[in-house]
Amino acid sequence: MQNIKVKHPEVLAPAGTPEKLRVAIDYGADAVYIGGDAYGLRSRAGNFSFDEMAAGAAYAHERGAKVYVAANIVAHEQNLAGAGAFYRHVRDAGIDAVIVSDPSLIETAITEAPGLKVHLSTQASATNYETLNFWKNEGLERVVLAREVGIDEIKEIRQHTDIQIEAFIHGAMCIGYSGRCVLSNHLSLRDANRGGCAQNCRWKYDLFDLPENGQKRELMGHGPDGQLEKFSMSAVDMSMIEHIPDLVDAGVDSLKIEGRMKTIHYVSTVANVYSTAVRSYCADPEHYQLDPAWVDELWKVAQRELSTGFYYGVPDENFQLFGKRRRMPRYTFVGQVLAYDKASKQVTVQQRNNFGIGDTVEFYGPNFAHHSQKITDLYDDQNQPIDRAPHAMQVVHFTCAQAVQPGDFMRANEN
Incomplete structure (x- = not known):
C-alpha cells in the first residue's frame, strides 16, 4: 500500500544576523525572517543592511529557501517618512515578502513597492476568517495569526479562506495581547511597539497592599524552597513539537519559530528539530511517531519551561514562571x-x-x-x-x- 503524503508546510526560522540566516537554512529551515535598519520590533537584533539582505536572499534562493523582512512596528507620524523608499530597497534586494502590522505601512508597501509581497504581522491580532479575508482583498499574501488562536479556531478559519496562514510554534510568549504591550513604555521609557521592549514582564516584582493607614504590607507568600515568592508576569515558552500533526492537518501553511535575538545554537537546534519532524510527518502521516529525541533536543536550548500556549485552551497559572524550575537546559x-x-x-x-x-x-x-x-x-x-x-x-x-x-x-x- 502506498504511503499517504500531505502538504508540507514551511518551517520558518528567525535570523537576527547573516550568520544565523545561513545556519537556519543549512539546518533545514524553508524560510527565514530578518529585520532591516528600520520599522522592525527588534531594534537590538543584528539587523540587516540592504546589501546584507541581497546577499542573504541570494544564499537562500540558491538553496530553495525564502527570506522575509519584519517591518511590523506600530508607526507614529515621525516613522512614516521614507517608508516607500525602504520597501523599494527591500524589494530590489530580492526579499520574498515583508511582514507588516500598521495599515498605513501596508498601504505604502503595496502602492510604492509594486511586486513586493506583504504578510500581516501577528501584532495585528488576526483571530477570525473574516479578518483574513479582509486582508486578502487588500492584496496580502499571508496572515500571521494572533498567538491567542487555538487549533480548533484555525480549522474553522481554514475552511473559510484560502489566504496563507502562518502560526507560531516555538519560542517566547509575550504577556501582552499579540505582543501589544506598554509596560516597557511606562517602566523603562522604551516603546515596545516600535522596537524598544525591555521585557519588563520577565522581571520579578514585590506585591504590596494599599492599606488606609499608609503602612505597606507585603502580600507574597513563600515558594517550595521557603524563599519569598516574588510576583512575575512572565509566561513560559511555547513548544508544539509534540503536536505537528494537529498543525499540519489544521491547514497551517507556515510554522514560525520565534527568536531573532537568540543564538546560532538555538537557531540551528530548533530549525533542525522541527524540519525533521515536519518532513517525517508529511512523508508518511499514517506511520508517523514522535521521536522523544526531538523533545530532548529542544530542551538543550530551552530558556524557560515549555507549553502549548493558547492552542488547547487558555493558559493557567501552570504556564507562568513561578517557583522552582522543573527542568533546566544543561x-x-x-x-x-x-x-x-x-x-x-x-x-x-x-x-x-x-x-x-x-x-x-x-x-x-x-x-x-x-x-x-x-x-x-x-x-x-x-x-x-x-x-x-x-x-x-x-x-x-x-x-x-x-x-x-x-x-x-x-x-x-x-x-
Whole structure:
C-alpha cells in the first residue's frame, strides 16, 4: 500500500544576523525572517543592511529557501517618512515578502513597492476568517495569526479562506495581547511597539497592599524552597513539537519559530528539530511517531519551561514562571566544525565557549545527525598540545573518530 503524503508546510526560522540566516537554512529551515535598519520590533537584533539582505536572499534562493523582512512596528507620524523608499530597497534586494502590522505601512508597501509581497504581522491580532479575508482583498499574501488562536479556531478559519496562514510554534510568549504591550513604555521609557521592549514582564516584582493607614504590607507568600515568592508576569515558552500533526492537518501553511535575538545554537537546534519532524510527518502521516529525541533536543536550548500556549485552551497559572524550575537546559554551545580530515581523523573547530581534554562533547549537524565523544587530545593552531581552549574564537583540533562536516556544531553538557 502506498504511503499517504500531505502538504508540507514551511518551517520558518528567525535570523537576527547573516550568520544565523545561513545556519537556519543549512539546518533545514524553508524560510527565514530578518529585520532591516528600520520599522522592525527588534531594534537590538543584528539587523540587516540592504546589501546584507541581497546577499542573504541570494544564499537562500540558491538553496530553495525564502527570506522575509519584519517591518511590523506600530508607526507614529515621525516613522512614516521614507517608508516607500525602504520597501523599494527591500524589494530590489530580492526579499520574498515583508511582514507588516500598521495599515498605513501596508498601504505604502503595496502602492510604492509594486511586486513586493506583504504578510500581516501577528501584532495585528488576526483571530477570525473574516479578518483574513479582509486582508486578502487588500492584496496580502499571508496572515500571521494572533498567538491567542487555538487549533480548533484555525480549522474553522481554514475552511473559510484560502489566504496563507502562518502560526507560531516555538519560542517566547509575550504577556501582552499579540505582543501589544506598554509596560516597557511606562517602566523603562522604551516603546515596545516600535522596537524598544525591555521585557519588563520577565522581571520579578514585590506585591504590596494599599492599606488606609499608609503602612505597606507585603502580600507574597513563600515558594517550595521557603524563599519569598516574588510576583512575575512572565509566561513560559511555547513548544508544539509534540503536536505537528494537529498543525499540519489544521491547514497551517507556515510554522514560525520565534527568536531573532537568540543564538546560532538555538537557531540551528530548533530549525533542525522541527524540519525533521515536519518532513517525517508529511512523508508518511499514517506511520508517523514522535521521536522523544526531538523533545530532548529542544530542551538543550530551552530558556524557560515549555507549553502549548493558547492552542488547547487558555493558559493557567501552570504556564507562568513561578517557583522552582522543573527542568533546566544543561548544554552549552562550545564550537563549530571548520574541517575534518578523514585520514588523520582530526577535526578542526572554532571555539565558542571554554572546553578541553576530559570533556564529553556532542556533535550535531543538519538532518538530525548526532554523536558524542570524550576529548582525549587537543592542539592549538600551531599544532602545540594544550589542555583547554579558553580563548574566544580560538581555532583548535583534536581526534574525532566519527566523521563530521564543516558547519556542524559542538555542545557540551554543563555537568
